Amino acid sequence: MPTLVHEFDWPDRVVVGTVGMPGSRTFYLQARSGTRTASVALEKEQSAVLAETIGRLLDELMADPDNRYSIPADVPAELIDDDPLDQPVEEEFRAGSMRLSWDPRTAQVVVEAYPLVEGDEPDQEDDQPEPAEVLVVRMPVGTARAFAQRTRVVVRSGRPLCPRCGQPMDADGHECVLPDDA
Numbered sequence: 001m002p003t004l005v006h007e008f009d010w011p012d013r014v015v016v017g018t019v020g021m022p023g024s025r026t027f028y029l030q031a032r033s034g035t036r037t038a039s040v041a042l043e044k045e046q047s048a049v050l051a052e053t054i055g056r057l058l059d060e061l062m063a064d065p066d067n068r069y070s071i072p073a074d075v076p077a078e079l080i081d082d083d084p085l086d087q088p089v090e091e092e093f094r095a096g097s098m099r100l101s102w103d104p105r106t107a108q109v110v111v112e113a114y115p116l117v118e119g120d121e122p123d124q125e126d127d128q129p130e131p132a133e134v135l136v137v138r139m140p141v142g143t144a145r146a147f148a149q150r151t152r153v154v155v156r157s158g159r160p161l162c163p164r165c166g167q168p169m170d171a172d173g174h175e176c177v178l179p180d181d182a
Contacts, residue, residue, distance in 0.1 A: 004133045006031075006038040006092060010108075014137050016047050016151040017085035022158040023170055029095070029113060030085050031137045037086050040113050040135045041094040044155060051151035053100050054109060054144050061102065061141075069107045071141050079146035093133050109144040111137045 008014065008031040018025040027042040029050075042050075062071040096116030103110050113135040139147060159168035165176045 001132070003130050006040075006133065006135045008033050008038070008135075008137045011137060011139060011143075013081065013086070014139050014143060014147055015081055015083075015085070016042065016051070016147070016154055018154060019085065019089055023168065025158065027154070028085060028089055028091070029111070029135070029137075030089070031135070032086055037090075038092050038135055039085070039089045041091050042113075043095075044158070046095060046098065047151055048155045050098065050100070050111070051148040051155065054111075054148040055152075057100065057102060057109065058141060058145055058148070069104075069141065072145050075146045075149050076142045079142050081146060081150060092135065095135075103138065106138065108138040108140055111135075111139070 011031045011033050013032040014030070016027060016029055018027050020026055025044070027044055027047045028039045029042050029047075030037065030039045032038075058071050061067050061069065062073060093115040095113040097114045099110075099112040099114075101110045101112075102108075114131045115133055117131075159170060161167065162169050162174055162176055165178050167174070167177065
């Protein structure tokens with residue numbers, strides 16, 4: 001069966017957002033072009049790593065003396081997107097592996113998300129079947145910078161951390177567990 005590709009070249013919108021209350025939020029990578037939208041569920045950690053990796057990639061491109069593209073150091077004001085996810089959020093799949101790349105032909109950051117497959121052995125990639133679905137988002141550098149900034153904010157907007165033990169605090173209480181040497 002051929003792979004179903006949810007492809008977004010030059011999307012109108014690409015963001016990470018959440019559904020639910022802090023402590024039980026579901027993170028989504030959502031892309032939209034026109035009336036077509038795709039939402040892929042992510043782990044909080046995947047969201048954080050994606051934002052940091054995109055930021056690092058853009059910073060490396062800025063520092064590369066051979067780079068001929070203008071990479072913004074800051075988010076262009078017109079690209080800031082603080083709006084909630086487009087509704088309804090209909091999950092295409094839960095992301096397992098992800099791939100990030102740079103396409104110098106179009107000066108775009110490319111994010112690929114593949115479905116989580118239970119029971120996969122990570123060292124047996126050669127034997128893996130083609131994925132049933134994939135999300136491919138190609139975004140220009142300004143959009144990528146805005147995406148990374150917004151994603152960092154969304155990841156940090158969860159439950160507050162306990163100043164004593166550093167663990168997330170729930171609204172209904174917190175049992176502070178200090179390390180043995182405290």
